[in-house]
Structure formats: structure tokens, C-alpha cells
Amino acid sequence: MLEPVGLTAAEAEMYRLLIVAEAASAEEIASRSNLGVPAARRLLVALEDKGLASAVEDSPGWYSAIPPETALVPRLQRQSDALEQTRAAIHDLVETYRRSAQAWSGCDAIEIISGAAALRQHLRQLQDGARHEMLWFVKARYLAMPPESNQEEYDALNRGVLYRALYEQEYFDDPSAVDNVVAGVRVGEISRAVPRLPLRMAIADRSVAVLPLNSADAPGSPRSLTAALVRRSSVLDALVDLFEHYWEVGAPLRVTEEGGIGGAGPEDAASPAGEDRHLLSLMVAGMTDETIAGQLRVSKRTIQRRIQGLMNLAGVATRMQLGWHAARRDWL
Template sequence: MVLQEAGLSTSEEGVYRILVTLASATAREVSQRSDLGPGETEAVLSALERKGLASSVGGTPRRFTATPPDVALLPQLRQRADALEQARVAVGDLVETYRSNTRRRDAGQLIEVITGAEALRQNLRQVQDNARHELLWFCKAQYVAMPSGSNSAEFDALARGVRYRVLYEQAFFDDPGSVDNVAKAVIAGEVARAVPQLPLRLAVADRTVAVCPLVPGGPGGSQEEPTAALVRGSSLLDALVALFERYWETAVPLNVTESGAVSGTDGSANGASLSAADQHLLSLLVAGIADKAIASQLGLSKRTVQRRIQHLMTLAGAATRMQLAWQAARRGWM
């Protein structure tokens, strides 16, 4: 029996299923189709009537009809589902409170040491499989545990809506096949940027846990196994996230052309040159002139100026006008 979650006992579910197949029936008629006696069936039918799953009509003996299942059962199931979701959220909050308090008492809960390339690969897969919102990633040259193109967990996460922001250092693209692998990831939804050099390897999932190699090892380092740290919610994790954001702000966006080539892999300015009009607009913007005054000087509407500024921000991969000014100077647009 499967309707216990809707509040029905085994005998009530059996009688209700029989009643659904009949236009109307007496307790004796239902009893003949079940393993219950007439008296037991009468009691079950009365219980169903009290629960709103059946109704009786006049006459002797009484005849019963089933309440439509979508009317009788679905609202109860929805209420139970809502209650279960609320309970799940409450349990999640309790778990986080427990972990937070445990971390304060036990430093071992904050940082876990991972030794060996295989253990590092497993942890990197796990944090990606458990991610629900965002992955932040520093990709240095010469892999330690996960060669370029082997991170299938990223594509699974992207498919379920997890956002990936990945920073590559310039030397990363010297490895054979790395450009094609990055192009595939960008096409799948990865947001990628490049910088001349990165300070360390890093993966941060949902800003709650990070994997950060501590001792070089593997193909790109010494012959010893790599050692990494699994860092959970703490000031150290906050600092790692801030470090990522700092590098992200100054990085050059990577774009995939129609032919599948990746532009920007040298970590330097390589965007398309701007028109004289856009260069003039940028110079006015950087000078601190208000949009309305820029519009007046260029003979445009204020809305057109704002639209062109937004286009330039998209072209530069900038989230703010300050970032646009920085990127414009870096790219030689002014």
C-alpha cells in the first residue's frame, strides 16, 4: 500500500481503492470485494467519510461513493510535501549551526589535510558534485591531480545550473589540447578569464568549502604525492574567496569565436579596437562627466549613451563602470 503518506491505513486504502471502481456501493458489496467482514467494512467506510474520502447517500442499507482522488488526496499530499520541505530546511539550518559550533571547538573541522593525487581528485569531484550555486577556480599550468579535459564533473554541474567562474594563467595554454578543452567548457557555460600568472591552485564551492593544494607534487612538481587542504567556513576561506575576486576583477575575459578558437589566452589586452566615437565616450566617462553631459556633447540621448556604456562593459567583461575604466586602460582603448 502506498497511500499511508496521505494518512490512510492499509484497510482504508484497500476499501477506498474498491470504492473508486464503483459508482456507489453498500458495506456488504465492498466487503465482498475485500478481506474484511461487513461490520469491519462499515467501520472503515465511516472512517473514510470522516476523512472526506467518501460520502454516504440515503437509503437502507447506506450506499457510499468515493470522493475524487484529486479532491480528497492531492491537497493532503501537498501539505505534507510543504511540511517536509520546511522540516528539511530546518534540519539544514541545524546541521550548519552544529558544524559552525563544532568548528569553533575543533580546528580539525576547519581544515582537513588531503594527501595524494587520487584523494585530491576524489575531493575535487565531490565538492563539484555537491555544489548547488557556484564554483570558483584557479587553473595554473602543469596539473597536479586533474589533467586538462578530464574534469567531467564540471560539465555535469554546468548542466544542472551551477555557475563556473574560472581563471587561467597564461602558461596553462602551453599544454597540448588545453585551448580546445577550455573552448568546450566555455561553450558549455563556463565563464573564463585569463591572467599572466596565478599565485596558487584553488577551487571554491558555494563559498562554503575550498580545496587548496599546499605542497607541489605530481607531473608538474616533485615526484612526491601532493598535499592539499580542504578548507571549510572560516576567515581563511573568506580570504581565499577575496583573493579570487581580486584576480577576477583584473583578468581578461576569454571568448570563443565561431571557429572554436579562444581569444584572450595570452592574458593581455586583445579585444577588438574601438571606434573613435566609443573612445571619445570612454574618455568622457573616465573624466567623471555625467551621462547627461556626455549625451549633450556627443549629440545623443541619455538612454543611447547608457546603452553604449553597457555594451562596452559587456565587451570588457566589466561589472561596474570603474572596472570598465580599468579594463579600457589595460586594453589600450583610450
Template sequence: MALEAAGLTGDEEAGYRALVALTVGSAEDVAARVGRGAAEMRGVLASLEGKGLVGTVPDRPGRFAPVAPDVALLPRLRQRAEAIDRARTELAELTEVYRGNIRRRNADQLIEVITGAEALRLRLRELQDQARHEMVWFCKAEYVAMPSGSNRAEYDALARGVRYRVVYERAFFDGPGAVGNVADGVRAGEIARTVPALPLRLAIADGSAAVCPLVPGGPAGGDEEPTAALVRSSSLLDALVALFERYWESAVPLHVGGGEAPAPHAAEEGQVLSAADRQLLSLLVGGVTDKAIASQMGLSRRTLQRRVHQLMELAGADTRMQLAWTAARQDWI
């Protein structure tokens, strides 16, 4: 019964299909085509007429014609789809109420222990696939479950409108390709900031579920398997959300994926800061080391230092600290 989703019974679908094939026909014509009795088919056609799928033919008593399938069925399918969406929303809300009540009675429902890199990777992917509004992250150096640049679920979530706010610790950028991977994320819509160090790894979806380590664990490939916790709505989750927001407020924005922008008023007319200059300044202000910046941007240390001095001259700064202050004040980054 392919048309059951449109609200048709098996007999109604058979009668409607037969009438579509006939174009015009009587109850006897339809009955002969489907192998049913004429009296039974009169009832089926009456039901189809009541649903707006067939109509009587003017000046031809006892004859029926089908309403065009797209006109007759598409509105019914849309109504069913909308009803299913409403039911799905109600189901999600009821499920959350149920889980909330269960969690109050059973602590095992509040925290789920995740052991092993593969299990952790699957959980993080699932968390992102289910996110509707926002994902927030703490990204420390040396990955445990997801190498830098391998989190394809982020791009899928960004594409469907989920906001990503990510705080990276400085040492993260010492990893191979780290700056380029962050730049790719920023271009896709990620909002990135950096701090000198982070207390733990953390991912939170919609403020309703978080994944964080239970023990420090070692980097991927080490002898120790990571052990993490999936924390659901609770005071502990509220504390993790507050911890993220505290670090986010004090973190330095990273602008590593944008295009070119005009230099500040102090620059000579016609001068511009290239996207590479903006990226360099953003990383410099974020405290990333010269070695990491040069490696990630494909520059020699000498070339990097020369460009930093040129930017210092452009800003009228005597020190890198003054350059960083001017860059932030003049909106270079």
C-alpha cells in the first residue's frame, strides 16, 4: 500500500489506481479491473469521492473520473508530513521530560562512562549530528580521539545552521597543519578564540549534553585508553557550561579565514593588509609562537620576523606588545 501515507486504505488505493488507468469508468468497470464486486466498489468510490480523489462525470450518470494525482494526493501528503513533524517535536519533548524524571531518580542516567578512543569518537560525532543550535568546544594540544582537521561532522552541522564556538589553547597550533585546519573551520562559519592553556577537553551540545574526560589520559596512540563522561542536564553540566563561558570571555579572537582588509588610518594611502597579514597578526595576538606561525604559514623564521617588523613600522609600534595592542584597537584582526 504505497499510498497509505496519503490516508488511503488498500481497497481505496486499488480503486483509485484502476480509475486512473481507465480515466473514466463506472463502479462495474473498476470492479472488473480489480477483481472485486460492483457493490463493494461503489462503496470504495463513494469513500474516494468523500476524500476528494474522484468525482462524478457531469451528464454521465454512474460514471467517475479521478482527480489528478498531484492535485489530489500532494496536499494530503504535506498535511501528513506536517503532522509527523509536530508529532516528532512532541515526542522529543516528552522524551526529555521522561529522561529528566528518570535522571532525578537514577544517577546512572546523568553520567555515561565512555571508554576507548573509537567509542569516544562515535559519541562526539553523534553529539554533533544531534545538535540543533550550538556546539562549544575546548581544544587542547595532542588529540585523543579526533586528529586536527578530521572532524567532518562539524562542517555538516555548520551547513545546517548549528553555531560553533571553539577555544583553542596555544600549544594546539604546534600540531601539523593546525592553523590551516582552524582557518578552514573559520571559513565554514566557526568562531574561534585562543587562550594560553585550557584545563580540560570539552564538547557541549545545545547546553544539554557534554563530553569531557574523567581522567587525563594520554594522546592517541599511547598506552592508556581515554575514559570520558557524557554528562546530561544537571548541576555538573551547568558548571561545565559556566566554565566554557568564563574562558570564552577572556579568550583572544582568531581571524584566520577572512579576506583582505584596508590598513588603518596610520598607513599610507593605498596600502592594504593581506589575508596573510591578518592571519599572522591574529596568531601573534593569540600568543602562538614564531616557530608555529612560520611552520603553519610556510614561511622561514627570517621572513616572518621581517614581516613582523614591517607591521610594527606600519603601526608605529616599538614592541610586539604595542603591535598587538594597535592591531586590536585599529580592528586589523
């Protein structure tokens, strides 16, 4: 227990024995402990060298203990002073690092956030502070905040904040994904889906953005998670433009009366109708053919045949092109 003031465990035990004995020689200590005489003598000399024992006059080889308030309290105070100086030095290094990071990132435009808890707190504060609009890129596998725990979204929607969320198709591989999106849309979220998103981010009032820098597949603990807080700058302008580009090609997600993703919009002369429109909505939401077949209660082969028919109707060669075509023509 006295290691912080410079004593080994053996020296601390020797000091305790010497205090109890008031004065003792190596032979006396050896008789009261498991120590041999040479080891006891070395420890007594070490205590004398460290100012915790003094030789007894007129009694060669005997030592008495220096009182702890004289020997240890000043030593403890010096340790405390050194610790405080170290703490101040570390704080100075932290501030220097922050200033350097801010200078590197462009005059406070970018701040680095470390740890999942800090990222979660910033995402909550971002939404609490939003007054007009929230823009979201929602990728598969959350990093810091489970979608179902985002009460701040509902609070912001109740304040009249506009929420626009873009989901990548892989997001819907999670069994609870549809329920999360349906819950958001029902309270006012405007949602669209795209095949893939380049990153995950949240932007509040076009004035500040938070975007994680880690991949969801990257190894590491929650403490190793890092994110960027981006304030008004050319970088933020580029992020807003990126969102609007993906929003333009995203397929709208609507909620059916049964509480699923789908529903029909205004038809044009060459648009599909009925279940084919529902099928398209499920497809652009990223559901697999098996999942779509289960929802529509038909075989997987029937789903594949009907999707091929829709591709022929749209005059496209891939499902991705079919999704974009359906979004532009409001087939969903």
C-alpha cells in the first residue's frame, strides 16, 4: 500500500515492524518474522537511506522508526504535488492536440469525436437543437444509437422539424427495420430508399453534421469509434449536396394500411398497378425475393418473373435501374 510513496512491500512491512518494536536490530526483527538476519539488515539500511529509520546512539546495529507524520506525510505531499503537475501537463497536451486538430481541419470547421457514447450524445444533441430540418443517411448496422431508441426524432417531429431519411437497401436485412421505418413515417418522417449509401451521417438545419469515420464492419471496441463534427464550411456544403443528389434518385417509401412498406402513388398511362406497385416498393426497400414472396404469398419464382416483366415495361436491364425508373415515374 505504500508503493506510491516509494516503498517496496517488504520495506513497508519492515517499517511497520519497527514502529511496533520502537527500536530493533536485524537479529530482533528476524526473531519476530520469517526474515533472515541478512535480509532484515538490508531492509533496515534501506529504511535509513529513505529517511524512515535512524540508527540508535550507543547501540550499534539497532534502529528506531522515524514517525510517519515526519517521514511519510511530506513524501505523500510531494507525490500529490507531482501528480497535480502531471495532470496539468496532460491537460495542456490535450488542449494543444485540440488546437492542432482544429487548425489542421480548417479553422474549427471539423472536430473529432471519440467513443460510441460521445457520438450518441452528439446525435441526441444535434436533434434536440434542430429547428427546421434533419437530413439522414441511414446505413445498415448502427454504430452508436439503435434506431428504436431515438426518441429525439419523435420530439423534433412534434416541434415541427422536417425529417428526411435515406435508407440503403441492406438496412432492411434487419428483421426490425421495416417496423422502425413504418413508425417514423407514421409520425411524419419522409423516407426514401437507394441501393447503397457511401457513408452514414446526420445534418441539422444545414449548419452542422455528424458522420462516423468507422465502418460498421471495422473491428474494435466502442471506445475506438471516431466521428467528425462538421460545421459551416465547404465540406458541409458538399455533404448537403451529396444528400440532395441521393435524395433525387431515391425511391419513396410509403406505409400501407396494414403497416407495411408499399402503397400506390398517382398512376401514369404505362405504370404498373395493384400488387406490382406493392412489389416494387418492397424491392426498392431492399427486401429479398424470399421476403417479398412471403409478404405477397406467392412463390419466389413468381416474384422473379414479375420483376422481369416490370423491367421490360420500364425498358431497363437491371433491378437498380428499375428502382430509379420507378422513383422518377412515381410508380411506388
